[in-house]
Amino acid sequence: MEDNERASLLAGATGCKRWRKKSRETDRLEALKSEAESQSQHVAQKPGDEAAQAQLRESEHEIARLRKYLRILDTERKQLRARANTYRLEENACGQESRDQIMEWRARQKISRRA
Numbered sequence: 645m646e647d648n649e650r651a652s653l654l655a656g657a658t659g660c661k662r663w664r665k666k667s668r669e670t671d672r673l674e675a676l677k678s679e680a681e682s683q684s685q686h687v688a689q690k691p692g693d694e695a696a697q698a699q700l701r702e703s704e705h706e707i708a709r710l711r712k713y714l715r716i717l718d719t720e721r722k723q724l725r726a727r728a729n730t731y732r733l734e735e736n737a738c739g740q741e742s743r744d745q746i747m748e749w750r751a752r753q754k755i756s757r758r759a
Contacts, residue, residue: 669717673710676703 680703687696 669710669714673707673714676707676710679703680707 680700683696683700683703687693687700690696
């Protein structure tokens with residue numbers, strides 16, 4: 645999870661907000677699952693209760709919607725992570741070029757001082 649947070653920070657503030665939102669939505673999904681489970685037990689005990697069955701269907705629909713939304717957020721997270729890795733690789737490449745240029749410059753300075 646630490647790598648995910650670092651990647652989101654590297655990708656920008658939008659990623660951080662997305663992580664917090666995913667966490668809230670995940671908690672909400674878990675609460676809905678437990679509520680749906682208790683409703684299904686209630687429906688099993690009283691099969692003729694139409695209101696309980698309607699509420700159970702509504703909860704199942706909400707669970708399906710949240711799962712779909714969480715899959716979308718997960719896809720976005722993967723894209724942000726890939727973009728952050730690309731940025732990190734580019735930064736490392738630029739840093740290596742800069743170090744190489746500095747070393748060459750220092751070598752030239754030493755040669756010119758000796759001459």
